Amino acid sequence: MTFQTELQEVLPEKHLLQGSDLYEKSNGAYFTVFESEIKPAVIARPTTAQEVGALIKKLHPKLVTQETSLAIKGTGHTPFAGAANVENGITLALEGLKGLSLAESRDYVTIGVGETWGSVYTELQKHGLTAPGGRVGRVGVPGLILGGGMSFFSTKYGFACDSVIDFEVVLASGDIVHANAKDNTDLFVSLKGGLNNFGIVTAMSLKTIPSSDIWGGVAYYIPDTFGQLIEATVDFVNNETDEDTHIMSSAGYGFGHDVCTCCMYHLKGDKEAPALKRFTTLPGAIEGYGTLRTGDHMNFCDELSKFTQDGIRSFYATLTIKADVALMKELHQIWLEILEPLRPLKGFIFSYGYFPLTKALLRNSKEAGDNAKDIDPVDGPLFVVLINPTWDLSENDDQVYSAVEDLLQRLKKTASEKGLLHRYIFTNYAYHKEEVLAGYGEQSVNRLREVSQKYDPEGIFQKSVPGGFKLPKA
Numbered sequence: 001m002t003f004q005t006e007l008q009e010v011l012p013e014k015h016l017l018q019g020s021d022l023y024e025k026s027n028g029a030y031f032t033v034f035e036s037e038i039k040p041a042v043i044a045r046p047t048t049a050q051e052v053g054a055l056i057k058k059l060h061p062k063l064v065t066q067e068t069s070l071a072i073k074g075t076g077h078t079p080f081a082g083a084a085n086v087e088n089g090i091t092l093a094l095e096g097l098k099g100l101s102l103a104e105s106r107d108y109v110t111i112g113v114g115e116t117w118g119s120v121y122t123e124l125q126k127h128g129l130t131a132p133g134g135r136v137g138r139v140g141v142p143g144l145i146l147g148g149g150m151s152f153f154s155t156k157y158g159f160a161c162d163s164v165i166d167f168e169v170v171l172a173s174g175d176i177v178h179a180n181a182k183d184n185t186d187l188f189v190s191l192k193g194g195l196n197n198f199g200i201v202t203a204m205s206l207k208t209i210p211s212s213d214i215w216g217g218v219a220y221y222i223p224d225t226f227g228q229l230i231e232a233t234v235d236f237v238n239n240e241t242d243e244d245t246h247i248m249s250s251a252g253y254g255f256g257h258d259v260c261t262c263c264m265y266h267l268k269g270d271k272e273a274p275a276l277k278r279f280t281t282l283p284g285a286i287e288g289y290g291t292l293r294t295g296d297h298m299n300f301c302d303e304l305s306k307f308t309q310d311g312i313r314s315f316y317a318t319l320t321i322k323a324d325v326a327l328m329k330e331l332h333q334i335w336l337e338i339l340e341p342l343r344p345l346k347g348f349i350f351s352y353g354y355f356p357l358t359k360a361l362l363r364n365s366k367e368a369g370d371n372a373k374d375i376d377p378v379d380g381p382l383f384v385v386l387i388n389p390t391w392d393l394s395e396n397d398d399q400v401y402s403a404v405e406d407l408l409q410r411l412k413k414t415a416s417e418k419g420l421l422h423r424y425i426f427t428n429y430a431y432h433k434e435e436v437l438a439g440y441g442e443q444s445v446n447r448l449r450e451v452s453q454k455y456d457p458e459g460i461f462q463k464s465v466p467g468g469f470k471l472p473k474a
Contacts, residue, residue, distance in 0.1 A: 006058045007042055007090070011051060014096070016043040026093060030076035030085070033311055038081060040071065040091040047096040049168055049176050049202035056200070057174030059090070063464040071467045072196050074113055075140025079315040080432035083467045084143075094142070097202055102127060108165055110205045113142040118305070121298045130211040130297045132157045136308065137301035142201055147427035148193040148373055152265050152300065153209065155358055156243040158365025159373070161192035166205040169198070172456040176202075181369065190451040193372035193427060193440070196468045197452055197461050214300055215273070216246075216265030217291035223258040225284030226251045230328045230354065232278040233262075237323050237356045237381035242275035243364075244268045250353035250386070251332060253339055259286075263304075269294055313397070314390040317408050317431035320357075320422040320439075321415045323381045328354060331385065331411050338407040342400065347392030355426075357382040372437075374444035375424055384426040385411065404431070427469065436469040445472055 007015040016023040018039060026043050030036045046052045062068035069089035076084050085091050099112035100123045109131060111120055118137030124130050132153035134144045149160030157163055166180040167188060177199075179188035190198055221229060233249040244267040251260045264280075266273040271294065280292070291303065308314075321327060335352045342348055362377040375382075387407060389400050408431060415421035425439040437445060448471055452462065462470055 004042055007044055007055070010055045010058050011044055011046060014045045014047065014051070016045065017041075027085070027091075029095075029310065031308070031310055031312070032079040032314055034079065034081040034313070034315070035076060035083065035085045036311065038085040038087050040086055041088050043091045043093050045093050045096050047098075049097070049170060052092070052094075052097075052170045052200055052202055053174045053176050055092070055174075056170055056172070060172070060174060060460075063172075063460045064458050066464050068464065070465050072200055072465060074142035075116060077139050078143055078468070083432070086467060092200070094200075094202070099203070102129075102208070103205075106208060108205045108207050110166075110203055111141055112203050113140070113201055115141050117141060117144070117301060118298065121301060124208060125211055125296065125298060128211050129208045131206050131208050132163045133160050133206065135301060136304045137298065138305040138308070141204070144428060145204060145206075146191060146193070146195050146201065148371070149428060150355070152214070152246045152297070153267060155246055155361050156267070156364060157207075157209075158361060158368045159193070159371065161371055162365050162368035163207040164192060164204050165207060167191050167201050168203040170200040170202055172199065172458060172460040186447070186451050187455055189370045190372050190448050192370075194437070194448055194451075195427065196465060197437075197448065197471055198455050199461065211297060212267070213269035213294050214265055214267055214297060215269045215271040215292070215294050216263070216300060217293050217295075217303065219262045219264065219279060219282075219292060220286040220289040221260045221262070221282060221284040222286060223251070223260055225282060226260040226332060227329055228282055228284070229260055229262060229279075230332070231325055232282060233354055233356065234323050234325050234328065235278060236275070237358050237383075240275050240358070241360075242266075242273065243360050244270075245273065245275045247276075247279065248353055248355050250351055251335070252349070252351045253343065254349035256343075264292075265300065312390055313392065313394070314388065315404075315431070316429040317387040317404050318426050318429035319385050319408065319412050319415065320424045320426060321383050321385060322379075322420040322422060323356075323383060324418070324420050327415060327418055327420050328383070330414060334410050334414065335387075335407060338403050338410075342389070342403055345391050345393070345396045345400070347390070348396075349390040351386065351388040353386040353388075355384040355386055357384060372440055372444055372448060373424065374441050379422060382422055382424070384429065386429050388429075405433075430469065434469070435472055438472045449474060
């Protein structure tokens with residue numbers, strides 16, 4: 001019996017075979033072309049957790065022997081090939097697991113993993129609420145949370161995963177369980193940053209917070225301002241105590257122009273917030289190009305959504321460093337060196353950013369409960385360095401990948417030599433060749449291995465679900 005036959009038994013009208021228009025449409029619905037170029041034998045499209053469980057039970061023997069390989073797709077925003085798709089295997093596309101249910105107490109919302117952050121915020125806004133989830137409305141819920149995730153509210157509430165209070169999970173056995181602070185607590189902690197290594201998350205419950213006006217947006221500066229922007233950004237993470245703030249400072253190249261930007265937000269809508277004066281009064285602002293304004297949460301998520309589109313050639317790479325002005329200026333100069341020969345490439349855009357993990361963020365993350373990342377708050381403040389190239393032509397793939405790998409190696413070497421490189425790698429931006437989970441530290445990795453052995457003793461999610469970042473080998 002082929003797995004197509006098994007799918008016909010379990011999901012008779014909810015799977016797609018190669019050659020159909022619906023298959024091509026579904027397989028084309030990824031953030032990058034690298035994922036869409038992979039061709040699974042079948043795309044399974046369940047609409048309930050029970051259907052996911054029944055399918056895993058039916059496939060279990062072939063998953064154990066690795067006769068069948070499985071990919072798990074939320075909404076497909078991880079950019080590298082094979083993250084959520086699998087050649088000649090079964091791609092389990094979870095976009096059909098819809099649903100938003102606000103608790104009677106209004107303090108949490110249960111979300112199906114087929115939802116995007118935009119759909120979550122739009123619904124919660126009707127009730128005067130929002131949630132500390134993703135910053136880009138068009139991004140899906142599960143991948144961001146299982147990688148840890150950042151939100152506009154991270155300074156006050158920690159990583160996005162720290163606001164989850166319950167996961168509904170289909171285990172390797174096909175059984176459906178809940179993981180929370182009372183039940184399967186070890187699994188609960190592991191899923192907060194542990195990706196697809198333990199089961200298939202089909203729904204999650206997330207704390208809600210009151211919705212209010214936000215002041216912020218994007219400020220644009222002339223390129224020579226970036227050194228001063230770095231100084232202001234380091235001053236912010238070292239000295240700022242206002243937890244209703246969130247910033248991202250970046251340099252970028254695109255369409256023949258260099259620019260630097262600061263995305264800044266005050267979550268209580270204070271346009272005169274002293275915490276942000278160091279950015280709003282920075283010299284070199286490009287008049288008429290900034291988008292600073294008052295708006296709601298969804299408004300700002302929509303703005304960041306417009307910086308990306310599906311079906312492109314793009315990827316991320318990242319490292320984490322300690323806050324140090326001299327180092328950050330030196331790393332920026334290395335980025336500029338790598339950028340120079342790439343400028344002529346058709347459609348080339350190159351972003352380089354410093355995204356802070358403030359002392360308050362790390363402290364509030366720890367106080368919210370354990371997660372897989374296991375970052376000691378005393379390590380802060382830290383910066384996640386975002387590297388993000390985008391380009392048009394497949395003939396430039398090797399050049400761009402090679403350049404970014406060289407850049408990543410040089411940045412890490414420079415930071416390490418100064419004792420300012422941190423072990424943590426922000427999962428949602430990680431380069432596909434990295435040992436990401438090793439960056440969580442030996443103690444966390446050992447716990448994650450134990451949880452994997454407990455809930456997936458045959459290692460299905462390590463061996464037969466090849467996509468994503470796997471647990472380091474013992």
